[in-house]
Amino acid sequence: MTSTTTRPRIRLAVALGFGAAVALTLGIYGRIHDPTGGSLVTLFFTRTITLKAWLATAAVLFALFQGATALRMYSKLGRRTGPRWLRPAHRISGTAAFMLTIPVAYHCLWALGFQWQSGTRVLLHGIFGCLFFGALAAKVLVVRTRRMPSWALPVLGGAVFTALVLIWATSALWFFGTNGFRV
């Protein structure tokens, strides 16, 4: 095996290791940190939970745009790679999605913690949350590193997208389904 094939794999392993460390750190933090039970600044929303549900929904909408633009950029959606604005729009929307998740994840970890005895939905929500930030960290490293295996970016992008949708499904979608579309 030549160094030209091993080096990309080593780089990818480092990126995946970093992502795993991020996910584990958040999970461990959520377990050992004493939850404060406090509320977020709700801006014009009535409650913390509605703020979180709508921020998560906005992040998922950005993620859907991300998925569509990625498919277009790699000619999986249409024959051409799309207009020139697609690439910057893809990156800006991804950054926006990440920024929207920060206050939501902060409240989950800071005020509620990683709960494993509050039911399956809550447990899965916590696991997907840690996976999301771990996969996102690895994906950013892969994007910024040259000569990665060609399959790494779409796989990690898919993992980030899937984790975010599952986070949303186990929180905001559940909230809207049980409590209605409140603001």
Place this chain on the structure above:
Amino acid sequence: MASRRTLDRIILVVLISGAIVFGLLLAGVGSGLLTTSTHYTPPPSTASPSPGPVAPDPS
């Protein structure tokens, strides 16, 4: 090309800044900026057998 590099740098700075702010908030630095003294009340669970995340008793 130059504008693309600038945008890439801006995005990288925003991503790193976001990660740093997230880390600082979790460490308790400046968490008062985002939180209020109001106790968080979990949403009522009417359709799911599993309750929402349970906020700890402040006492």
